[in-house]
Amino acid sequence: MLDTPLAQVPTLSLNDQDADPVAFAAALGGSFERFGFAIVADHGIPHDLIDRAWRETAALFALPDDEKRGYFVAGGGGARGYTPFKTEIAKDAKHVDLKEFWHIGRDLPEGHRFADHMAPNIWPARPEGFRDTFLELFTAFDRAGDRLLSAIARHLKLVPDWFDRAVTDGNSVLRLLHYPPIPADAEGVRAGAHEDINLITLLLGAEEAGLELRDRDSGRWLAIKPPEGAMVVNVGDMLQRLTNHVLPSTTHRVVNPPPERRGHSRYSMPFFLHPAPDFLIETLPGCISAENPNRYPTPITAHDYLHERLVEIGLIKK
Template structure:
């Protein structure tokens, strides 16, 4: 078995937010400041919907390779539809990641002002019901994300609805991930050490061992082991930049399984919560102090920042 020690990331209940929003915000923000990660139970995404989504994710990736590749958009940066096995590479990594994935984005009405920045979704012919399931799941993740951003705003001494206009029509992405069985002589790991690009990531499926974070205090890798059904939430680079590193975007990875699990697939569903493309990422004044001067004096739009990072990880070619 993997012998990586576990991270002491607290398990919080989002249901506590209604009873005592300030206490929940303090606990959630404190976990972010210490680890860049939090574990959230009672997140409000319905379990029957999650179960349906897992079944359809497995069915999707079980389709013939040729059929899946019919949904791959060359030069599309992996924004929508299918991205084949061994395409994405972590920044500065030597080997590509051992994974394939599918992206679902926000459904925009015709003529929407962000239509030029946010590609339309690609929906597979099978499995049946896929579109309805993942439109519903996207909306459920959106609602949970709004509640968590409200807690972050409170923790930062901002108005609880501070993030609402920033993420209205945000360029969020729901990623369905499949890590196939690993051969003994596999080069690389399922997902190389990296940080996420967005504001926060909401992840289902981390119960299967493999997800690890790099502890900034000790330099050690620590395993993340949430209880069944809980959501792992982590800080992305956009939030780190916005908060002048008060909330750190922590390096993490997905390591290969122990020998007895190498014949098994691993599935997960991260929801990368992004602001709208025209949101200006500008350091929050309350996060600048004499001991923590502004590290990011030059603001940048979310769209431009995302493009820079997609080039770095090989999803967009220069």
């Protein structure tokens, strides 16, 4: 399953944004328009913080199953804390995904206006230091995401800080993912073919083979293999809708490993960058033309859109 050709997604350095922000924006936007994906090196998240996060992620998922399930919130849509193995299912898929995960969101002060839409975080009793590590990592992802959104705004001929108002106190989620070892007779795949819901996704951990995108030109599945330590970034459905498909949200999946790797776990850390719940997703005028008429004449809030999609993937019941 892993003999798929490699996607020719370019690797960009976020350091180049400082030297030539216009050129970096053009390169990032061009990669998104072609693939819906980009690979970003020099993203600014400290290596020692990432290493600490990997250790604590592995320790978290090594906890006894009943201990982990004590952090599962039934009916919570997987918004915070633990979501057990074989819970999430890709839209229109026949089998549930072969994964378990943990969600960390933005810490809001008491009485915040978004408190009804953004649940408080759930912190495990162990591993020790988990809370501090992942609050620090959340902030680092936030900063990297802001820099990438600035480049996206330039590419779309918007002012560089256009997204600031959209993502201030945004409902972003840091997901810690564990794909356990795969038995030979496993039904389904680690993550079925899907598109992400949010604006952009920033992913660490894609060096381990398995992540594939569906090429829009050929329809073929292409493997994504970033350099060590680089981040994979992809467009989500909210940004696709906002840009009237100028920036496409590309279908992707995580396939099962070859026999020699089936006994190994796979870990990854995607940061789903969301706007604030009350942000109105309304097609950008600059993305509407005679050749590309407005696909979404009726705007929708980010909160309502997210709710619709969580129902589709089984994390919220109707």
